[in-house]
Structures are given as C-alpha cells and as structure tokens.
Amino acid sequence: xxxxxxxxxxxxxxxxxxxxxxxxxxxxxxxxxxxxxxxxxxxxxxxxxxxxxxxxxxxxxxxxxxxxxxxxxxxxxxxxxxxxxxxxxxxxxxxxxxxxxxxxxxxxxxxxxxxxxxxxxxxxxxxxxxxxxxxxxxxxxxxxxxxxxxxxxxxxxxxxxxxxxxxxxxxxxxxxxxxxxxxxxxxxxxxxxxxxxxxxxxxxxxxxxxxxxxxxxxxxxxxxxxxxxxxxxxxxxxxxxxxxxxxxxxxxxxxxxxxxxxxxxxxxxxxxxxxxxxxxxxxxxxxxxxxxxxxxxxxxxxxxxxxxxxxxxxxxxxxxxxxxxxxxxxxxxxxxxxxxxxxxxxxxxxxxxxxxxxxxxxxxxxxxxxxxxxxxxxxxxxxxxxxxxxxxxxxxxxxxxxxx
Amino acid sequence: xxxxxxxxxxxxxxxxxxxxxxxxxxxxxxxxxxxxxxxxxxxxxxxxxxxxxxxxxxxxxxxxxxxxxxxxxxxxxxxxxxxxxxxxxxxxxxxxxxxxxxxxxxxxxxxxxxxxxxxxxxxxxxxxxxxxxxxxxxxxxxxxxxxxxxxxxxxxxxxxxxxxxxxxxxxxxxxxxxxxxxxxxxxxxxxxxxxxxxxxxxxxxxxxxxxxxxxxxxxxxxxxxxxxxxxxxxxxxxxxxxxxxxxxxxxxxxxxxxxxxxxxxxxxxxxxxxxxxxxxxxxxxxxxxxxxxxxxxxxxxxxxxxxxxxxxxxxxxxxxxxxxxxxxxxxxxxxxxxxxxxxxxxxxxxxxxxxxxxxxxxxxxxxxxxxxxxxxxxxxxxxxxxxxxxxxxxxxxxxxxxxxxxxxxxxxxxxxxxxxxxxxxxxxxx
Numbered sequence: 001x002x003x004x005x006x007x008x009x010x011x012x013x014x015x016x017x018x019x020x021x022x023x024x025x026x027x028x029x030x031x032x033x034x035x036x037x038x039x040x041x042x043x044x045x046x047x048x049x050x051x052x053x054x055x056x057x058x059x060x061x062x063x064x065x066x067x068x069x070x071x072x073x074x075x076x077x078x079x080x081x082x083x084x085x086x087x088x089x090x091x092x093x094x095x096x097x098x099x100x101x102x103x104x105x106x107x108x109x110x111x112x113x114x115x116x117x118x119x120x121x122x123x124x125x126x127x128x129x130x131x132x133x134x135x136x137x138x139x140x141x142x143x144x145x146x147x148x149x150x151x152x153x154x155x156x157x158x159x160x161x162x163x164x165x166x167x168x169x170x171x172x173x174x175x176x177x178x179x180x181x182x183x184x185x186x187x188x189x190x191x192x193x194x195x196x197x198x199x200x201x202x203x204x205x206x207x208x209x210x211x212x213x214x215x216x217x218x219x220x221x222x223x224x225x226x227x228x229x230x231x232x233x234x235x236x237x238x239x240x241x242x243x244x245x246x247x248x249x250x251x252x253x254x255x256x257x258x259x260x261x262x263x264x265x266x267x268x269x270x271x272x273x274x275x276x277x278x279x280x281x282x283x284x285x286x287x288x289x290x291x292x293x294x295x296x297x298x299x300x301x302x303x304x305x306x307x308x309x310x311x312x313x314x315x316x317x318x319x320x321x322x323x324x325x326x327x328x329x330x331x332x333x334x335x336x337x338x339x340x341x342x343x344x345x346x347x348x349x350x351x352x353x354x355x356x357x358x359x360x361x362x363x364x365x366x367x368x369x370x371x372x373x374x375x376x377x378x379x380x381x382x383x384x385x386x387x388x389x390x391x392x393x394x395x396x397x398x399x400x401x402x403x404x
Numbered sequence: 405x406x407x408x409x410x411x412x413x414x415x416x417x418x419x420x421x422x423x424x425x426x427x428x429x430x431x432x433x434x435x436x437x438x439x440x441x442x443x444x445x446x447x448x449x450x451x452x453x454x455x456x457x458x459x460x461x462x463x464x465x466x467x468x469x470x471x472x473x474x475x476x477x478x479x480x481x482x483x484x485x486x487x488x489x490x491x492x493x494x495x496x497x498x499x500x501x502x503x504x505x506x507x508x509x510x511x512x513x514x515x516x517x518x519x520x521x522x523x524x525x526x527x528x529x530x531x532x533x534x535x536x537x538x539x540x541x542x543x544x545x546x547x548x549x550x551x552x553x554x555x556x557x558x559x560x561x562x563x564x565x566x567x568x569x570x571x572x573x574x575x576x577x578x579x580x581x582x583x584x585x586x587x588x589x590x591x592x593x594x595x596x597x598x599x600x601x602x603x604x605x606x607x608x609x610x611x612x613x614x615x616x617x618x619x620x621x622x623x624x625x626x627x628x629x630x631x632x633x634x635x636x637x638x639x640x641x642x643x644x645x646x647x648x649x650x651x652x653x654x655x656x657x658x659x660x661x662x663x664x665x666x667x668x669x670x671x672x673x674x675x676x677x678x679x680x681x682x683x684x685x686x687x688x689x690x691x692x693x694x695x696x697x698x699x700x701x702x703x704x705x706x707x708x709x710x711x712x713x714x715x716x717x718x719x720x721x722x723x724x725x726x727x728x729x730x731x732x733x734x735x736x737x738x739x740x741x742x743x744x745x746x747x748x749x750x751x752x753x754x755x756x757x758x759x760x761x762x763x764x765x766x767x768x769x770x771x772x773x774x775x776x777x778x779x780x781x782x783x784x785x786x787x788x789x790x791x792x793x794x795x796x797x798x799x800x801x802x803x804x805x806x807x808x809x810x811x812x813x814x815x816x817x818x819x820x821x822x823x824x825x826x827x828x829x830x831x832x833x834x
Binding site: 020021022024025318319320322323324326327330331380383384387388390391394395398399 | 714
C-alpha cells in the first residue's frame with residue numbers, strides 16, 4: 001500500500017520597515033504592517049481562500065479517504081487575525097472535518113534550535129497553545145522551520161513527548177541508497193521520521209508550469225502514472241509513504257491559476273484513488289498503520305528543504321547573517337533577564353528565519369529565489385535595518401523604566 | 405559683477421562637501437553685491453538667478469526655466485525641484501547660433517583642444533552622457549544670459565566652461581575641489597584625467613581649495629603656479645530648523661562621507677573594532693553610500709560588531725544635520741582629501757574632530773587631532789582617551805566650535821572676488 005502524505009507549509013513573516021539609524025529612539029514601528037497586509041491580501045485572493053475551498057470540497061467528497069496536513073506559523077495566524085479573519089475561518093472549517101492534521105513547530109518560524117534550546121522549546125509550546133486556541137487541536141507531529149532537521153532536534157524534542165513523528169527533507173546526502181518511501185526512526189529510536197520525496201514534490205511545487213521541463217504539461221493522468229511506477233506493493237507488504245511536502249502558496253501564487261494548478265489539485269485525489277493500492281493518510285496516522293520496525297537514521301548535520309544545498313546556507317552562510325542572529329539572541333537573552341515582557345514578543349519576532357533569508361548573498365538560481373521573496377533591493381539593506389532595530393531595542397531596554 | 409556659476413551640487417540638492425562649499429561662497433559673493441546665475445544639472449535648460457544673499461536659501465523661489473512650457477510646469481516644491489534636478493536624461497539639444505556667441509558648436513568641435521573633449525563627451529558610459537547633457541543644457545542656458553566671468557566647480561562642469569569661454573571670450577575660473585587622483589587613490593579614469601587637464605589648462609585662473617591641492621595639480625597636471633590661487637573653504641551653517649538630539653547615551657563616533665577608497669571607511673571600521681575591544685560602552689555610525697559599502701558591512705559583521713557599528717546609509721541634508729548632532733567624535737580618515745568640509749560641520753555641532761593629515765582642512769584648523777590616515781593605533785588611543793576623559797572631550801568640543809564659528813566665508817569670498825576683478829583687467833586668450 002502506498003500512502004500519500006500531503007503536507008503544506010503556510011507561513012508569512014512580519015517584514016521589517018526600512019528602519020534607519022535616525023529612527024532609533026524616535027520610532028518603535030519596526031514592522032511594515034502595510035506591506036504585510038498588501039501581501040496577505042493578494043495571496044488570500046490568489047491562493048488561500050480558493051485552495052481552502054477546493055480542499056474542503058475534496059475532503060467532503062471523498063469521505064475520509066482524502067486527508068491533508070498543514071503547518072501554520074504563529075506569524076501567519078497573527079496576520080490572519082489582524083487582516084483576514086475570513087481566511088482564518090476557512091482554516092477552521094477545514095479543521096472541523098477531522099481529516100486535517102496541524103503540525104507543531106516554532107511559533108516564530110525561527111532557527112532557535114541552533115542558538116537557544118530553552119527558547120526553542122518555549123516557541124514550540126507557544127505554537128501548540130496557538131493551535132489549541134484556534135483549532136482545538138494539539139499537535140503530535142513536529143516539523144521544524146523549513147524542514148530543518150538534525151539528530152540534535154530529536155534529542156531536544158524528547159522533552160516534549162507528545163511529538164511522535166518528525167518531518168524533514170529526503171535529502172540524497174543523508175539517504176544515499178535508501179528510499180524516502182519508508183518511514184524511519186530518529187537516531188535514538190525515539191520518534192518516527194518522514195522524509196520528503198523531493199522529486200515528485202518539486203514536480204508540482206517548482207516545475208509545474210516550466211515549459212522547458214520534459215514533464216510539461218503535467219496532468220493528473222501523467223502524475224498518477226508516475227506514482228504507479230513506484231513500488232505499490234512492497235515485497236514484504238510493508239506500508240510505504242509518499243511524502244509530498246510543499247509551500248501552500250504553490251497553488252495560485254507560485255503557480256498561477258492559468259497554469260491549470262487548481263484543476264490538477266481538484267482531480268488528483270479522484271485519479272490516484274482509482275488504484276486500490278494507493279491511498280492518503282496524515283503524518284499522525286503513521287504510528288498506527290506502520291507494520292514494520294522502522295530503521296534508525298542518523299543525521300548529524302542539519303538538513304533543510306531550501307536551495308540546492310539542502311542545508312542551512314540560505315539563512316546562515318555569510319557574516320551578516322551570523323552576526324545578525326547572534327546579536328538577536330544576545331538581545332533576546334537580555335530582554336528575558338530584564339523581565340521586560342512588553343519587549344519579548346517584538347524581540348522574538350526578530351527570530352523569524354525569513355529576516356536572515358533576505359540577507360543571503362548566494363548567486364545564480366537560488367539567489368533569484370531569495371530575491372523573489374525579499375522586500376529589500378539588497379541583502380545589505382536587510383542587515384542594516386535589522387541591526388538598527390536591535391540597537392533601538394537595546395536602547396529601550398537600558399533607558400525606559402520597566403513596565404509593570 | 406555678474407558671475408555664471410557652473411556646479412553639480414547646491415543645497416538642498418546636494419551630495420557632498422562641494423555643494424556646501426558652493427553654498428557658502430555664493431552666499432558671501434551675493435552679500436558683496438555680486439549677481440550670480442547658477443546652472444545645475446537639470447532635465448531641461450533652466451537656471452537660478454541669485455541676486456540677494458537670501459536667494460541662496462530659496463532656489464525654488466528663483467527658479468527660471470528658459471522655455472515657456474518649462475515655466476508653466478515649474479517645480480512647486482522641493483521634492484519636485486529635486487526631481488527636476490535629478491539625473492538628467494539623455495535628450496540632447498541641437499545647439500544653434502546665438503548673437504552672443506562667436507562660433508557655432510560645429511566650428512568649435514574641429515578646434516584643438518576641443519577635439520579630444522568632444523571625443524570624451526561622445527562616450528556612452530552613463531557618467532559621460534550625464535556630463536554631455538549638462539554641457540548641452542548649460543550652453544543653451546548661457547546663450548541667453550549676460551555674464552562677466554565663468555566660475556566652474558570641478559571637472560563635471562569644465563567642458564561647459566571651456567566651450568563657453570571660447571564662445572563668449574569671457575574669462576574662465578576653474579575651482580578645484582577634488583582631483584581624479586584623490587577620488588581614485590592614485591591614477592584614475594583616463595577620460596576624467598583628460599578633462600581635468602584640459603579644463604585646468606584652459607582656465608585663466610585656478611582656485612585650489614588647499615595648498616595640498618595646489619601642489620597636487622602642479623605636480624600632476626603641470627598647472628602653472630602663476631595662475632593658481634589657494635582659497636580655503638569656510639563654513640556657513642544652513643538655516644535649518646531641525647530638531648537636534650542625541651541618538652545614543654553612549655559616546656557616539658561618526659564617519660560621514662562617500663563610502664569609497666578616498667575617504668578611508670575601511671580605516672574607520674578597523675579603528676572601531678579596536679576601540680570596541682577595549683571600550684564596550686560606545687557606538688560607531690558610518691553614514692554615506694559608495695562602492696565600498698558592501699565590503700565594509702560584511703567585514704563589520706565578520707568582526708561581530710553587531711549593534712555597536714551601524715550604517716546610516718545615504719542621508720539627505722536635513723538628516724546629515726541630525727546625525728552630526730548625535731555625534732561626539734567625528735573621524736575623517738581620508739587617504740587624500742583636497743579640503744574636507746565635513747569636519748567643520750561636525751565641529752560646529754560640537755563634535756571633536758580627528759582628521760587625516762592628508763587633508764586641506766588640516767591646513768586651517770588648530771583644534772582638531774591630525775593623524776596619518778593609516779595610523780589606526782593612534783586614532784584608537786585618541787578615541788579611548790576622549791571616551792575616558794569627558795572633561796577633555798567637552799573642552800576640545802568647546803574650542804573647536806568656537807574656532808569654526810570664526811571661519812566665515814567673507815574672507816575667502818573677498819579673495820575670490822579679487823581674482824575675478826584681476827581678470828577683468830586682463831585680456832582673455834580664447
């Protein structure tokens with residue numbers, strides 16, 4: 001049996017304003033709400049509302065045979081609360097079907113695991129609380145920011161035993177001869193590991209509209225045909241898991257409506273379910289339906305789903321990125337020590353990985369992807385504004401009397 | 405006397421010290437009863453007839469376009485004016501015959517040394533297209549004006565001045581604020597060197613902003629000492645109403661200038677790093693933009709300076725005043741600085757200045773630290789000393805402020821006027 005696990009990352013960062021040296025001490029408006037609103041409005045119309053409606057129809061139509069999983073970040077939920085309650089409501093409607101799983105992660109979509117373990121766990125707790133508040137759901141599967149994973153994360157998560165399963169990238173450099181279709185275990189056998197099947201995922205997420213790609217145009221018949229070439233009945237009848245993980249914005253935003261992406265999504269479940277040996281399941285179901293002892297997989301160095309390197313270099317490869325994030329964690333520690341609760345959320349927002357992504361100076365194709373997402377014309381600007389904001393936070397810490 | 409002043413910068417449309425120097429001397433010349441027609445880069449032929457000292461603060465009010473349509477859509481506010489005076493587009497005027505002119509442009513094109521000049525102006529590189537546009541609009545503008553003397557500031561305006569001298573027979577005074585050798589830190593762009601050489605050669609007098617510069621142009625361009633005069637800049641504060649305030653409680657050390665090799669921003673960064681190692685309670689601000697900005701920022705990040713070393717980016721005039729007000733110590737580590745007006749501004753705002761010995765301003769200022777631009781050790785110990793001795797810092801600040809307050813433009817303006825007057829009595833070889 002081949003189980004398709006469809007998981008979507010849904011995230012929008014709080015973007016920084018062009019905060020200049022002369023704004024220090026004058027303005028506390030670090031975040032560009034207008035830009036956030038503009039972007040979330042645009043994507044709500046192009047992607048969120050429409051895809052949510054479509055997936056709700058599919059879930060109802062297939063009565064339990066079609067399932068999906070989301071990770072919704074804290075920053076995303078905050079922006080929906082502020083600007084698009086209608087979109088938030090449409091996610092709640094999906095939650096009520098019972099077929100949707102919400103994954104746990106860091107509230108701020110951060111890289112905290114590398115710098116501050118207590119902070120990492122605290123951000124996960126905050127996020128789980130948010131899922132309970134919004135969807136009455138307690139996450140049992142963990143997905144770190146941008147599928148970043150290494151053995152250390154499994155150890156840290158031992159302190160949060162509700163998480164039974166972790167998602168990450170099926171990177172060649174860790175799998176070698178192994179197949180991502182099997183479930184694995186983390187290196188100390190604590191949690192299950194599900195690995196993204198990146199070629200088929202990226203066929204939809206990246207290549208769908210690429211006319212120079214040999215697979216273009218991608219139809220559901222063609223895609224289902226590719227799936228049927230995978231081993232559907234494993235020789236020892238072990239359950240296989242096809243992990244199709246992607247950005248939710250694939251639908252309508254990265255792949256525009258006129259590429260036919262919505263028709264593809266609409267007809268995909270019907271087409272693949274024609275085959276009795278293919279079904280859908282959620283990450284949380286794997287602990288139940290796995291019918292073999294999963295093998296442990298050790299991943300000592302962090303991997304991610306970003307860029308061709310599949311490592312942390314999208315966020316941490318040049319000195320600006322390292323200096324920015326080190327300084328942030330330095331300031332965050334000061335804020336915590338000071339007991340200034342009023343500054344805590346603002347400071348934590350600055351841990352959002354996107355802010356370091358904008359500072360990336362890699363070239364060629366990946367650089368273009370970074371540029372597409374960045375609100376700044378140069379990586380240096382992203383660094384300058386970020387450091388200025390930190391300088392203002394330091395100043396407020398030193399000069400304002402603590403609010404009770 | 406009526407002066408045709410050709411310049412690339414003037415407040416509020418300004419990028420550096422050149423604009424501030426022009427402002428100061430123009431205002432003082434106006435006070436002495438001279439009339440000035442100011443020509444800046446602009447989209448279309450236009451100029452600013454300045455008749456009283458107040459006019460220097462009111463470009464918008466005196467704006468004159470030379471076309472009816474231009475007057476009809478004259479800029480209504482500073483922002484529009486700035487846009488009008490921004491990067492000129494490449495629309496060229498077919499310059500005809502004016503009753504005031506002795507030749508047509510086509511006749512001049514064939515004469516020496518204009519052949520080489522026109523060759524450079526035909527260059528497709530952006531900067532030379534801008535210069536060509538400026539030359540075209542300046543000639544068009546000047547064809548409708550009467551003037552006794554042409555006063556041109558730096559190489560960007562020399563082509564227009566050279567041609568106008570030929571066309572009108574009026575004397576040409578070349579003011580030199582910086583040479584290509586200063587900007588490039590050695591030999592620079594051949595085309596710019598050629599324009600500087602031709603311009604200085606063609607000029608009837610050359611005004612150098614320092615003895616340092618007078619020596620440089622004599623060494624490098626063989627400009628005869630007989631026609632060279634040194635007139636040091638002074639400093640006139642702008643009439644501005646900005647709120648002046650500190651940014652940080654900690655001692656704040658400022659660099660302000662183009663982030664280019666000439667200004668030594670890399671030395672500033674290295675000394676910042678040294679100081680921060682020894683004295684954590686301090687902030688460094690680097691203001692300006694330029695081709696070394698990336699390099700300096702990446703290195704600052706590499707050194708882990710975090711929020712101790714901030715980049716303010718490019719600042720407009722009002723913001724420059726604000727950042728000076730926030731500084732306790734100003735550092736000008738220029739590799740080569742013909743004058744350097746920024747330290748004077750900083751001192752007038754109460755900052756203690758540390759200036760490169762390779763600067764013109766060091767020739768006239770007493771109450772500042774004069775150092776070798778490469779001597780990071782010495783600059784570090786001066787700064788540490790000033791941080792640890794606030795009393796000494798205040799005393800230096802007070803003395804510096806008083807010294808700059810006495811540096812009025814009246815004296816230098818009188819020297820410039822003497823040069824103009826001298827030329828009126830001489831035949832012009834054009």
